Amino acid sequence: MTQAPDIAANLDRVRERIAAAVARRGPGPAPLLIGVSKLQPLPALQRALAAGLNDLGENYAQELRDKITALGHDPPRWHFIGALQTNKIKYIVGRALIHTVDRQDLLAPIAARAGQGGLIQDLLIEVNLGDEAQKAGIHEVDLPALLDLIAAYPSLRCRGLMLIPPEGEPAQTRRYFARLRRLRDRLAADPRPGVALDHLSMGMSADYEIAIEEGATMVRVGAAIFGARPR
């Protein structure tokens, strides 16, 4: 028999560790804590919201849609952190910050949907820094062209970059986080309309403290808050 996780206590512990990592990092705002609730049942999300969490991240478009129908909007603020499929964009646009734009062919459908709703869709670009062929994320060399395209869509607003580093030792993970920050700094030196690069979405349960030390402004923490995912 497994014991239900104490989500409020888990959240307290994560918040303490975030505060300690911020203190090590030095001045600047605290990062946004996104509780990754994919595959978790609604009562788990409700317990986290009752304990003061304001941001939830989901990986599957229909699950996001269903949870928004059940729990509403703002709060919680929703984040879409899963693989994007053009036919499911309708469940996401206007409802969540999208963290996982990684190719040009996603832009037109997202922009069209946002335009229909008369809104501006905020998004982050997922970057593949490890040159892992099978993994999502745009390669560094292709980023400027993607940003140029985003700048041409009035209904899209880029807010920053997102990273899932390759599996590895903490020291290696830290180098990837630092690389994303430097990449952001280089790109930000060349400003484009509709493209702000203030946000770095990086760090998960295993490495969010390192990510904060290296400049994360958003951390995506699942298991450390909600416990192991069912199935």
Ligand SMILES: *Cc1c(COP(=O)(O)O)cnc(C)c1O
């Ligand atoms: C599942 C997931 C997370 C959370 O992972 P944990 O290890 O449970 O913290 C964060 N980011 C992305 C993109 C995910 O898919």
